[in-house]
Amino acid sequence: MIIATTIAEVRAQVAEWKRQGLTVGLVPTMGYLHEGHASLIDKAVSMCDKVVASVFVNPTQFGPGEDLETYPRDFKRDCALLTEHGCDMVFHPEVSEMYYEDAATFVEILSDMPKQLCGKTRPIHFRGVCTVVSKLFNIVTPDKAFFGQKDAQQLAIIRRMVRDMAYGIEIVGCPIVREADGLAKSSRNTYLSEEERKAALILSQSIKLAEQLLADGERDADKIVEAMTKKIETEPLAKIDYVSAVDGVTMATVHDVQTPTLFAIAVYIGKTRLIDNTIFE
Ligand code: PAF
Numbered sequence: 001m002i003i004a005t006t007i008a009e010v011r012a013q014v015a016e017w018k019r020q021g022l023t024v025g026l027v028p029t030m031g032y033l034h035e036g037h038a039s040l041i042d043k044a045v046s047m048c049d050k051v052v053a054s055v056f057v058n059p060t061q062f063g064p065g066e067d068l069e070t071y072p073r074d075f076k077r078d079c080a081l082l083t084e085h086g087c088d089m090v091f092h093p094e095v096s097e098m099y100y101e102d103a104a105t106f107v108e109i110l111s112d113m114p115k116q117l118c119g120k121t122r123p124i125h126f127r128g129v130c131t132v133v134s135k136l137f138n139i140v141t142p143d144k145a146f147f148g149q150k151d152a153q154q155l156a157i158i159r160r161m162v163r164d165m166a167y168g169i170e171i172v173g174c175p176i177v178r179e180a181d182g183l184a185k186s187s188r189n190t191y192l193s194e195e196e197r198k199a200a201l202i203l204s205q206s207i208k209l210a211e212q213l214l215a216d217g218e219r220d221a222d223k224i225v226e227a228m229t230k231k232i233e234t235e236p237l238a239k240i241d242y243v244s245a246v247d248g249v250t251m252a253t254v255h256d257v258q259t260p261t262l263f264a265i266a267v268y269i270g271k272t273r274l275i276d277n278t279i280f281e
Contacts, residue, residue: 001082002089007139010052010091014140022049026142028133031055032072033081036177036185040146041085043174052140053082054091056098060106061128072190091140098135107134109157109164116251117153117244117264118275129154130161137167144170148177150184152262152277156251176276178204184276191272199237200269203276206231206243210263214280219257221245232267241266241273248279 004010014024025048027040033055044051055078062068075092082090107130108114114126137145147155155173162171177185182204183197192200206228213224222245229243246253248260257280264277 001079001087003079004089004091005093006097007093010089010139013089014050014052017050018141023143024048024140025051026136026140026145027051027053027087028136028145028147029053029055029078030057030071030187031078032074032187032190033078034177034185034187036148036150038081038085039177040148040174041082041087043172044144044146045086047172048142048144050088051086052089052091052142053087054093054136054140056091056093056132058098058128058132059095060099060131061125063122063124066122067188067191072187091136098132105131107131107161107165109160111160111250113153113157113160113251116246116253117242118266119153121241121266126154126157130157133158134161134165137169142169144172146172146174148175149173149279150176150186150275150277152248152264152279153251156249156262159249182208184274186274188272188274192269196237196269196272199235200272200274202232202235202238202269203265203267203274206265207263207276207278211278214257221254221257221261221263224257224263228263228265232265237269239268241268248281 025044027044029037057071059068106127108127159171162169183200209231210224210228218224225243225245232238232240243265246262248262254261259281261280262277266275
């Protein structure tokens with residue numbers, strides 16, 4: 001696997017692949033990779049001739065007081081996982097390679113989409129995500145890009161950005177990967193103590209409850225949200241950030257289940273904020 005740290009290296013290699021008529025897939029990540037990321041790489045490998053992963057902890061998507069400094073990093077381990085799953089190149093730039101000191105250009109969606117759900121407590125988060133992903137698109141110029149459904153709001157926002165800006169890149173959403181006991185895989189799970197790890201199961205249990213209610217024919221979204229909320233409140237270590245039912249495309253709050261409806265939650269377990277969701281299609 002090629003390890004590239006500069007934009008120029010990536011551009012030269014991708015240009016060479018394109019000269020050979022090969023298709024290129026991009027898997028953007030912030031590193032500390034787990035099976036969820038591996039599933040994105042596997043999907044990309046199955047759909048593209050060449051796969052580029054980026055490993056970059058993007059400062060512009062972290063707000064003041066968030067975990068930018070402590071975000072887990074292990075590039076050596078990341079490279080081993082990427083190699084094992086058939087990734088062809090990893091782009092691992094320094095912050096100075098991605099952002100000029102006087103950078104003044106951002107990509108931002110000016111609808112309510114980024115203000116809903118995670119945007120309520122992370123007001124600049126999606127502006128940072130759109131800016132870095134847009135920059136990665138310009139650097140790698142992929143045919144397809146792969147994102148996890150776990151970050152459902154991020155996926156919807158990126159789809160909108162790609163549509164609005166005519167990027168001509170196919171966005172492939174990939175299912176949530178879970179631990180055997182149901183906890184959604186996340187690099188932030190590493191912050192959990194043993195006791196918190198057990199308590200964190202309340203997230204997937206409340207998602208399962210929503211899925212069960214939907215399977216039983218419940219179509220009152222407010223009732224489902226109420227049931228999920230009550231379930232989460234039974235866990236003393238859990239503090240709810242949000243439990244919401246939203247339109248799966250626009251992220252606007254819904255009261256009746258239509259298709260697609262996203263049931264999304266963010267819950268603090270101790271100091272760690274975890275998210276999970278299910279989409280009814
Ligand atoms: O989902 C992530 O890990 C990040 O938000 C992304 C898409 C790599 C942008 O930094």
